[in-house]
Amino acid sequence: MANTPIIRAVVRPFKALFISDAFEGVLLIAVAAAAMFVANSAVADSYHHLFHGELFPSATFKLNTLHLWINDGLMAIFFFVVGLEVKRELIVGNLSDPKQRTLPVLAAIAGMAAPALVYTLIAGGEPNLVRGWAIPAATDIAFAMGVVGLLGTRVPAPLRLFLLTVAIVDDIGAVMIIAVFFTANIKLIWLIGSILVLGAMIAMNRIKVDRIWPYIFAAIVLWYCVLNSGVHATIAGVLAALTIPMHRRDGNSLLENIEHGLVGWNAYLVVPLFGFANAGVALAGMGLPELLAPLPLAVASGLVVGKQVGIFTCVYLADKLNIAKKPDGCSWPEVWGVCILCGIGFTMSLFIGELAFPQYRLLIDEAKIGILTGSLISAILGYIVLRMTTTHPDEKDDPYDPVV
Structure with a gap:
């Protein structure tokens, strides 16, 4: 057909999107936008009732709303996958090599401390807001890597690896918090x-039990015990992992x-469902004074200013003091662009926000x-900076770059 090349030219970017790192990030953007739209539409009450309406009395079981089942139950899968990823990285990945992990570990620590400091400087004067200090401390891996994916091979591999490793260490810090x-x-x-269930799972590991079902059963029991212990239930996911x-033998x-079996479910079901259930905010009655109130201003400033300043300063000092070198073949503007992307804090930040202010809607x-x-x-600023500063020769060979 004569129009086949035209059709292919139109379809090609969309096909590339679905098989690239960008799709997960774009999906999260779409989910957040959908949640905001629904929360401010004619079906806002139904949206709220769906997630917060009681399914049964709390005396029957403490997870008595769909929102609680998602945040305390389904998100345990998210944290389980995070735990698996962390263990793999520590054993055979980038965190297994002391030389490779020095810079991202230092950068992640600085990238958690600086946003917390910025938050405290802005909102710390109000005692009821102090508990939110950790909200801007986390980086969303899928979102940040999604933005990098939109740039194709313009972003060099060492810089992608640096961002991914920082985000993984960031997740470890968030779990500890x-x-x-x-x-x-x-x-x-x-x-x-x-503790007894966790000990049994460790014992299964030691005696080389290599079938998955015993671990799944024990993990569910561990989750139930942790849920009732006072420690947040999702920690069970990390410990089980x-x-x-x-x-195997x-x-x-x-x-x-x-x-590999869970990562797709995690990326395309668990996290989007969590985002849709938690990102919806009713904006009715909110004007500029409310949007610039100490809490939202402190969180946004921590993400936008604290993250990039903390991480970039750490990388710069580590390089100049010969503690660790910046990613190979990358310019300082490119490093700065990735540091800005670390200010994307969707999933973990929303999760910590729910924990920081319980009962204060x-x-x-x-x-x-x-x-x-x-x-x-x-996301926008980081994309612009990387788009303007990354000029690597292989970008012309990227079939997924819509600009090429």
Whole structure:
């Protein structure tokens, strides 16, 4: 057909999008936009009731709303995948080499401390807002890598690897923050039960149990015990993941097989559903004063300013002091662009925001506004900087770059 080349030219970018790193990030943008639209539409009450309406009395079971099942139940899968990814990176990945992990670990620490400091400087004067200090400390891997994916091969591989590794270390820090700072009153009997189940899973690893079903059953029991212990239930996902054996007796990787089996469900169901359930904010009655209130301003500033300043300063000083070198073959403007992208804090930031202000719906909504605003600014600004500064020769060979 005569028009086949035209059709292919039109379809090609969309096909490339679905098989590139960009799709997950674009999906999260679409989900957030859909949540905001629905939360401010004629069906806003139905949206709220769907996720927050009681399914049964809380005395029957503490997870008595769909929102709680998503945040405390389904998100355990997200944290399980994070745990698998962290263990793989520590054993055979970029974090296994001391030389390779020095820079991203230092950068991630600085990239968590600086946003927390910026947040505290802006909102720390109000005691009821102090608990939100960790909201801008996390980077969303899928979102950030999605923006990089939109640039194709313009972004050099060492810089992509640096961003990915920083985001993984960032996730480790976020998990530690949740475990230490957002733990409710401890119920000793359930905590002991959690420790015993975790011990049993470690023992299964030691005696080389290499079938997945015993671990799945034990992980569900561990989640139930942790849920009732006062420690946030999603921590069970990370702990369970760390007990999964790296290899089977036949030499195949049990951990990687599980990770590959879950990563699609995690990326295309768990995280989007979490985003849709948590990103919706009713803007009715909110004007500029509300949008520039201390909480949203502190969160957005922490993401946009704190992240890039903290990470870039750390990388620059580490390079100049010969502690660790910046990514090979990358210019300082390119490094700066990736540091800006680290200010995208969608999933973990929304999660921590829910934990920071329990029972305070207005503060949670204000935190969401700051997260969405800061993440959007970081995504756009980072894309522009990288688009203007990355001029690598292989970009002309990228079939997915719509500009080429």
